[in-house]
Structure formats: C-alpha cells, structure tokens
Amino acid sequence: MPYIPAPIDSGITVSGSSVRSIVEAVKSFSVLVGVLLEVMKVQTKDASGALVVDPNGWYPLEDYLLAYKKIDSLLGGRGLEKVGAMVPRNAFFPPNITDIRQALQSMDIAFHMNHRRQGQPMFDPETGTMLEGIGHYLYQPVEGRQELILVSETPYPCRFDLGLILGMAQRFEPAATIAHDLAQGCRQKGGTSCTYAVSWP
Incomplete structure (x- = not known):
C-alpha cells in the first residue's frame, strides 16, 4: 500500500537543513533530486541557476511530505528506508x-x-x-x-x-x-x- 501523508496542523514548516539531508540522500538519483525540488516548490538558485535548498530556510511541511510520497512512488518502500537510514550519517549530535x-x-x-x-x-x-x-x-x-x-x-x-x-x-x-x-x-x-x-x- 503506498504511503499516504497523515493530516497535520496548518502552518507547520520544516528546516532547510532537514530538507537538504533528504536531497543529499537521493543525490545519486539526479532525476529524482530535480523532481523533489519541484514538488517542494524550492525557489532558491545557485550561481549557475540550478535550484538548491537553503539550509537556513523553512519549507512547508505539506510540500515536504509530498516529496516522501514521490520517493515512495518512484523508489518504493525500500527507497524510503534507504533515505531514512542516510539521514543520521551526517547529523550533528551534541557531545x-x-x-x-x-x-x-x-x-x-x-x-x-x-x-x-x-x-x-x-x-x-x-x-x-x-x-x-x-x-x-x-x-x-x-x-x-x-x-x-x-x-x-x-x-x-x-x-x-x-x-x-x-x-x-x-x-x-x-x-x-x-x-x-x-x-x-x-x-x-x-x-x-x-x-x-x-x-x-
């Protein structure tokens, strides 16, 4: 059964650093990165004009959850697991x-x-x-x-x-x-x- 996002409160945003970690996790799938940035309505561009996630920005959670739905539809449940497993690799942990x-x-x-x-x-x-x-x-x-x-x-x-x-x-x-x-x-x-x-x- 495909992933269906649960209802959430309105006005919730997620940190750019969290969004960036998901994009980093799927960067080996270059086509998927572009699709995710489009789904999340990312507007920031780098010097070359390519869309990039602003690590200091905040993104609507509704759009972020749609990105997970897209990962599920393109890569399946195992793809979601792999993306999840990659997030802690670069996470900062307090001492x-x-x-x-x-x-x-x-x-x-x-x-x-x-x-x-x-x-x-x-x-x-x-x-x-x-x-x-x-x-x-x-x-x-x-x-x-x-x-x-x-x-x-x-x-x-x-x-x-x-x-x-x-x-x-x-x-x-x-x-x-x-x-x-x-x-x-x-x-x-x-x-x-x-x-x-x-x-x-």
Whole structure:
C-alpha cells in the first residue's frame, strides 16, 4: 500500500537543513533530486541557476511530505528506508549523546527542533517548551535487555522511520537491528502509530 501523508496542523514548516539531508540522500538519483525540488516548490538558485535548498530556510511541511510520497512512488518502500537510514550519517549530535539509548531518546526533541508552527520553534531548548501539531517519537526502555521500543506518531512514512531509526541506532551500535511490531498497528495501514523494537548485542 503506498504511503499516504497523515493530516497535520496548518502552518507547520520544516528546516532547510532537514530538507537538504533528504536531497543529499537521493543525490545519486539526479532525476529524482530535480523532481523533489519541484514538488517542494524550492525557489532558491545557485550561481549557475540550478535550484538548491537553503539550509537556513523553512519549507512547508505539506510540500515536504509530498516529496516522501514521490520517493515512495518512484523508489518504493525500500527507497524510503534507504533515505531514512542516510539521514543520521551526517547529523550533528551534541557531545552528551554518547550511546544508542541517549540518541533514540533524544529523537523527539530533535524532531521538534527541526519544525516550526506559525513561525515559532516547536521546541525551545532554553525553556523546554514543546509545541504540539506534528506528533511524537515516544521512547520506551526495556529494562535488563539490550533493547528499546520507539513509537512513532509522526506524519512521516513508516518505511522512512524504519530506516531513520535503524540508521540512528547503528551510528552508535553498528550491529543493531529493528523490527516493526505490526500487532501494534501501522500508519501505512490506517493506524495512528508504528511501534519499532530496536535491539543490539
């Protein structure tokens, strides 16, 4: 079943650095890059006149989600997973993030920091204030085991999240694996969330 973006609050934008990471992830598919920039209505041009993502700009989330739909239609679910897995490779991690648990526990804050609602940051690190409107990544530790659960209630595609979470986990634990607990539902099949079990040796 193809990815269908979930309804989201209006006025949500996503950071140019996030948009740029997706474009970087698919740059080996030069035709796809042009299509994605067109779908996202990117207007900025470089010195040669080519469309480029402004890393300091903000882009409508609706257009950004359409880009994922385009990736799904052109590359399929595995393509979405590959794109998701590539994002953490170039991501900056604060020095206090040193292991897999800390990295995955911080995903919801990082997710909100890269989105704005009506021009306001969706997470303010100084006050700890988090705005609602884009869902959450919910972290659940599994006591006594090298395992954790991450529940995604975001508007992003299930298969993208699968790759993103695994890519993030493998940055800190290269042998980490992930399993989608379909018994808990799936956004791609009409559910409100997806549940992922991450484990490592």
